[in-house]
Amino acid sequence: MEGFFSKVDKVKPVYDWVFKIIMFICKLLLIIDIGITTMAVIGRYVSFVPDPAWSEEVVLTCMSYMAVLSAALAIRRGAHIRMTALDKYLPKKVVIALDLLADIAVMALGVVMLTVGLTYAMKIGSKGTYVSMPWLSKFWQYFPIPLAGIVMIIFEIEAVYTHFKAFFVKEEVKA
Secondary structure (H helix, E strand, O other): HHHHHHHHHHHHHHHHHHHHHHHHHHHHHHHHHHHHHHHHHHHHHHHOOOOOOHHHHHHHHHHHHHHHHHHHHHHOOOOOOOOOHHHHHOOHHHHHHHHHHHHHHHHHHHHHHHHHHHHHHHHHHHOOEOOOOOOOEEEHHHHHHHHHHHHHHHHHHHHHHHHHHHOOOOOOOOO
């Protein structure tokens, strides 16, 4: 069984790469948010700095992407709020099983976010436009949800695999 796990473990660099790309996108969105917000605020008080009408809608859209993508990144790091108060009193296999159950539930949420979110983005989002940018579809305002669903599913597959592996492979004790 360990041979199977060692072969599948070779996929880990792909997960690392996806994590780095999503993290880069979040950082880029934060820089865009700060830049546009700074320009809009200064533009209200300094006459030669523009205060574009689209700034609020773009900042809110960037924040939506950043919020849901960074929440998906927290799945990979195991940084979400969890109930772990009783973990030290339960057998290790029970804790692993409960973590596995929680990860499967979160993966199911990711599937719902992907399917329902994509439906909303395609149907509702495609019918509207941004108020300050009538040429831009509201699809982009709804798209963060299915995008985060995809990223959540990807990272939850890794988490489920890790918990499944913990059932069958004994941890090496480092001296």
